[in-house]
Amino acid sequence: AENAVDFVMIGPEAPLAEGVADALRAGGVLTLGPSRAAARLEASKAFTKEICAACGAPTAASQTFTDPEAARAWVAAEGAPIVVKADGLAAGKGVTVAATVAEAEAALDAIFREGPGARVVIEEFMEGEEASLFVLADGEELLFLGSAQDHKRAFDGDEGPNTGGMGAYSPAPVLTPELTEAAITRIVRPTLAEMVRRGTPYQGVLYAGLMIADGAPRLVEYNVRFGDPEAQVLALRLGAQLLDACLACAAGELGSARANFADDHALTVVLATRGYPGACPRGERVGLPAIADPRVKIFHAGTRRVDDQLVADGGRVLNATARAATLAEARRLAYAAADGVAWPGGFYRRDIGWRALAPAEA
Numbered sequence: 334a335e336n337a338v339d340f341v342m343i344g345p346e347a348p349l350a351e352g353v354a355d356a357l358r359a360g361g362v363l364t365l366g367p368s369r370a371a372a373r374l375e376a377s378k379a380f381t382k383e384i385c386a387a388c389g390a391p392t393a394a395s396q397t398f399t400d401p402e403a404a405r406a407w408v409a410a411e412g413a414p415i416v417v418k419a420d421g422l423a424a425g426k427g428v429t430v431a432a433t434v435a436e437a438e439a440a441l442d443a444i445f446r447e448g449p450g451a452r453v454v455i456e457e458f459m460e461g462e463e464a465s466l467f468v469l470a471d472g473e474e475l476l477f478l479g480s481a482q483d484h485k486r487a488f489d490g491d492e493g494p495n496t497g498g499m500g501a502y503s504p505a506p507v508l509t510p511e512l513t514e515a516a517i518t519r520i521v522r523p524t525l526a527e528m529v530r531r532g533t534p535y536q537g538v539l540y541a542g543l544m545i546a547d548g549a550p551r552l553v554e555y556n557v558r559f560g561d562p563e564a565q566v567l568a569l570r571l572g573a574q575l576l577d578a579c580l581a582c583a584a585g586e587l588g589s590a591r592a593n594f595a596d597d598h599a600l601t602v603v604l605a606t607r608g609y610p611g612a613c614p615r616g617e618r619v620g621l622p623a624i625a626d627p628r629v630k631i632f633h634a635g636t637r638r639v640d641d642q643l644v645a646d647g648g649r650v651l652n653a654t655a656r657a658a659t660l661a662e663a664r665r666l667a668y669a670a671a672d673g674v675a676w677p678g679g680f681y682r683r684d685i686g687w688r689a690l691a692p693a694e695a
């Protein structure tokens with residue numbers, strides 16, 4: 334009451350998994366975000382596998398283990414490549430795509446070293462191209478918010494360590510209208526229906542990470558939130574409609590919401606502090622370019638104001654983002670904005686969008 338909060342959208346997965354949405358709703362605050370029970374779609378990979386099995390959503394074949402010996406025996410029997418996932422939230426660090434059995438065994442050792450109670454999901458390795466699909470859901474009703482592709486590795490050519498994401502664009506050309514429809518019909522809707530059936534309906538943004546191969550989508554994982562930096566490209570494409578849709582969703586009136594897409598494209602380039610995703614210095618001054626073009630926006634992720642100066646204050650610091658009629662034009666505008674940022678301590682990938690703009694190289 335002190336702050337007269339009308340509406341809360343919960344961004345990251347950790348507070349959702351802790352039940353912050355439940356607490357807010359119990360206090361009468363209009364809230365967008367899944368309950369603690371529904372947030373398990375991200376917080377537990379074993380749970381998501383169980384839901385997929387129950388509703389017939391296509392995904393990688395898998396087994397869940399709590400016994401290290403049984404897990405090792407499974408890896409030995411299956412061989413590589415194979416994927417090893419810690420069951421709980423691990424801030425993007427819980428997944429090992431193992432090219433060899435030795436690598437898979439090392440990943441198992443690391444997970445089981447955490448002590449008793451550790452759970453691991455071992456999955457079939459899926460070939461294909463990854464893309465992400467976003468919907469708002471308020472129970473069984475859903476509203477498609479768009480598709481995107483992320484760039485996980487720190488450096489050009491998909492080299493270097495995994496990060497939270499170094500750039501993204503929307504739409505993802507690999508998700509044709511037919512494949513989008515297939516993913517919604519075979520994966521997202523059955524999942525939402527299964528959550529309703531269990532008495533834990535899903536309300537909020539649902540991010541489906543998909544693997545596309547042989548003209549069909551399979552689920553890689555769910556996130557219970559917008560992605561970062563996927564949110565920036567979706568937001569630029571949807572504009573003010575996005576807030577209206579989020580409000581309608583939180584009020585349980587998603588059926589009345591609309592998301593009209595222009596036939597356009599958005600691309601964002603993440604400017605990060607040198608050293609990211611490792612430890613990086615904070616506090617260096619950042620100079621922003623003057624931007625007159627309404628198609629271009631620089632979003633702030635990790636900045637701070639110190640004595641009227643803008644300074645870098647984290648790993649991922651800025652998102653140079655643009656929307657245009659073609660992806661090539663959006664990329665040109667986004668890079669012009671990124672190049673205009675005066676910040677010697679920053680770096681960014683030069684090849685965001687390569688998969689969509691140069692399919693011959695894919």
Ligand code: AMP
Nearest residue numbers: 393416428430456457458459542553554
């Ligand atoms: P996750 O946190 O489950 O999204 O996994 C992180 C990344 O690991 C995904 O974005 C994929 O690139 C990769 N990955 C996860 N599971 C699989 C799988 N079964 N087959 C191939 N790649 C996978």
Ligand code: GLY
Nearest residue numbers: 497498560561562
């Ligand atoms: N960019 C990937 C994520 O937010 O999970």
